[in-house]
Amino acid sequence: MFANLKKRKAELEKERVLLEEYVKEAKVLNKDLKALKKTIEAYHKQGALLLLEDLDEDLIKKLQSFTEDNVIIIFCKDGTRMEIKSNETSYKKNTGAIK
Numbered sequence: 001m002f003a004n005l006k007k008r009k010a011e012l013e014k015e016r017v018l019l020e021e022y023v024k025e026a027k028v029l030n031k032d033l034k035a036l037k038k039t040i041e042a043y044h045k046q047g048a049l050l051l052l053e054d055l056d057e058d059l060i061k062k063l064q065s066f067t068e069d070n071v072i073i074i075f076c077k078d079g080t081r082m083e084i085k086s087n088e089t090s091y092k093k094n095t096g097a098i099k
Contacts, residue, residue: 071084
């Protein structure tokens, strides 16, 4: 029984070390995320960045006025695109590679 307890204690110690490594990685990622958030907020305040949360009906109409067919297409880095058409009340998101 003592051998089993000793073995289990060693296993738990390995798991504790692994958890500590994950916590360190999480702290680094959290720090990077906070820096990215500050950068995005700074660009947004300068008007150099448009967030999806900024898209309201008035802004969509203004953007559509710049196009001939009243269609706005937003391309994302992950290969998806969002089409906003003037005759649709709901916005659709198309997936696929950007060509």
